[in-house]
Amino acid sequence: MKQLITHILFATDLSRNSTHALRHAATLAQSTGAKLHVLHVSEPLSDDALITMRMFMHDAGSRAEALKARHEHVKAVLTERQKNFWAAMPKADRHIQDQVETIEIIDGYPAEAILRRSKELGCDLIVLGAHDHGFSHTFLGSVAKRVLRRSEIPTLVVPYLDTTQSN
Template identity: 70%
Template structure:
């Protein structure tokens, strides 16, 4: 008996390859009727960045506002990329966008958040793009490796597209 895919977590790092990975998530969602949850995880601000902010932004309220603006900028970029991606679809294919049931931007360590949110949302599949390919064309990226190694559900790592794709 086949396991049904009803809920897909698409994790994006906002790279060029993430659009390629979303194409695969959308195709699977269209074929299965699954809902798509889009997730972007901001890496925590490094201690060096925090010290720099404290040195140059003396007002605590201003520092907090700067951190909030970081989220706003990521949400804006994500919204623009989503709009551009879905604008290319026509007819019945355009209806796939209705299967996107949530778009979330949060802070944390990406692999841990991806794994936790996939479990909390009851997802059946995680889809994310491999990082840019290196010299050996096998470079997955740290986040993809960690998710793949620890995931308890099927995980699709979409390779970086070739130049002719």
Template identity: 60%
Template sequence: MKQTITHILCATDLSKHSAYTMCHAASIAASTGAKLHLVHAVQPLSDETRTALQMYMQTTGSSETAEKARHDHAKAIMAERQRAFWDHVSEEDKGIRAQVASIELIDGYPAEVILRRASELNCDLIVLGAHEHGFSHTFLGTVAKRVLRRSNIPTLVVPYRGTAAHN
């Protein structure tokens, strides 16, 4: 029996190398006709970081302003990475962009965000990149290991490819 892929969740860490992972997810979406959902998790600040922000930013609301600026910066990077990715896609493949159903920045721990959104969106496949240092860091990055360990749907881990970001 052939399993149909209708929704793909592609998790990005916003690194310059995440385009390689996106390329694989877009290729699978193109060949299956699946909707593509892009997600980036903005990891919560640690208690130590919050304390440091409060100590060094004495004015009321400064730490909240810093957190909002952090989130806005991640949103700007995601928009730039998307623009750069689609600028490098060949003309014949630009139609794949219409299959992008959502692009989200979500506050939370990456593995939990990825698994929760995949479930909420009824995804059939998760695509994420290996840790930037390849299959080191005990073979996979911590996020990839956590997703693989807990996912109940197929999960594709794309190895880090150095400068081959758009190939």
């Protein structure tokens, strides 16, 4: 029988719940031997934000530097979250990190970018977390719905885990 899952795309919005979803993606990668691709999509700035930048930053070079700083900040957060996630993993399971094939930050509209990258990378499964109030408030509410509606491959949406409530 042909292996069904060989490449998993884990899409993160960098919210607290994304760590919970990554745990599921890593477990699936471990159990299937699949390669894991980590993706964060930075949404384009709104027209209002761009107008505000132009009003207060007249120099095009300054605007470009501000956009670059925004991207670098997201990269630093993603790097730190990945580092902390793997450090918190039990030593016996840290080898799963070797299955991470790519870690990317791309600009675009999240649902479209997730679907496009999943095809480009030859993924068999998309894993993302349910809505949480993180870096991008709308990332995994409407985005998850759009991905689910349009995906041609299985998509796992990991429910939000409220760690503030005790059982």
